[in-house]
Amino acid sequence: EVQLVESGGGLVQPGGSLTxxxxxxxxxxxxxxxxxxxxxxxxxxxxxxxxxxxxxxxxYADSVKGxxxxxxxxxxxxxxxxMNSVTAEDTAFYYCAxxxxxxxxxxxxxxxxxxxxxx
Amino acid sequence: ExxxxxxxxxxxxxxxxxxxxxxxxxxxxxIYLAWYQQKPGQAPxxxxxxxxxxxxxxxxxxxxxxxxxxxxxxxxxxxPEDFAVYYCQQRKYWPPLTFGGGTKxxxx
Numbered sequence: 001e002v003q004l005v006e007s008g009g010g011l012v013q014p015g016g017s018l019t020x021x022x023x024x025x026x027x028x029x030x031x032x033x034x035x036x037x038x039x040x041x042x043x044x045x046x047x048x049x050x051x052x053x054x055x056x057x058x059x060y061a062d063s064v065k066g067x068x069x070x071x072x073x074x075x076x077x078x079x080x081x082x083m084n085s086v087t088a089e090d091t092a093f094y095y096c097a098x099x100x101x102x103x104x105x106x107x108x109x110x111x112x113x114x115x116x117x118x119x
Numbered sequence: 120e121x122x123x124x125x126x127x128x129x130x131x132x133x134x135x136x137x138x139x140x141x142x143x144x145x146x147x148x149x150i151y152l153a154w155y156q157q158k159p160g161q162a163p164x165x166x167x168x169x170x171x172x173x174x175x176x177x178x179x180x181x182x183x184x185x186x187x188x189x190x191x192x193x194x195x196x197x198x199p200e201d202f203a204v205y206y207c208q209q210r211k212y213w214p215p216l217t218f219g220g221g222t223k224x225x226x227x
Contacts, residue, residue, distance in 0.1 A: 037163075044218055044219070044221050045157075045163065045221075046218065047208075047214075047215055047216040047218065050214070050216070059214040059215075060214065061214070062215070095162055102210070103210035104151070104153075104168065104169070104210055105153045105208075106153075107165050107168075107174060112162055
């Protein structure tokens with residue numbers, strides 16, 4: 001069974017940093033591209049970041065470019081999102097999502113981790 | 120950036136009725152459009168990809184159609200578990216990958 005489990009969310013102060021993780025199981029992690037998608041409470045889905053199988057290509061939404069960094073460790077079946085200089089607008093549930101090919105579709109999702117930016 | 124506009128924002132229907140949801144793209148995305156279902160407190164679930172292909176395990180009452188700028192998700196006969204929010208997503212021109220604003224299907 002495909003499983004994606006996010007962790008590391010919590011309360012962070014404006015201007016602060018936080019790294020969230022996604023642990024994958026039930027499939028060959030290194031064969032899939034991965035994405036982060038977020039959802040502010042009561043709002044629509046927003047794509048945040050993409051990373052290819054070998055971590056040679058990363059893409060970001062303009063809203064997070066230069067502040068967020070996506071990475072992965074295929075040996076540990078794990079995906080990460082380092083979030084720096086956060087603002088209240090970054091408050092959201094963050095989901096990791098599996099991607100068979102270049103944003104074609106998000107065919108499996110984690111349950112999400114909540115990041116709250118507040119003083 | 121490709122903007123996806125979903126309509127209506129809310130659809131009020133009874134179980135057993137047919138639901139027709141629309142997604143319009145600001146420019147042609149060919150067939151590169153997916154649909155997701157999200158229930159309260161849950162992660163989204165892939166329903167349809169490449170406009171008309173049902174994802175694994177998705178019931179046949181869900182169907183997708185369209186190409187270019189106009190797409191439709193149809194639920195042929197609403198079941199109680201189908202009341203949820205539905206999102207479309209394009210991957211023709213990216214980054215960024217973009218989602219529509221969602222359509223809520225509620226019980227009338």
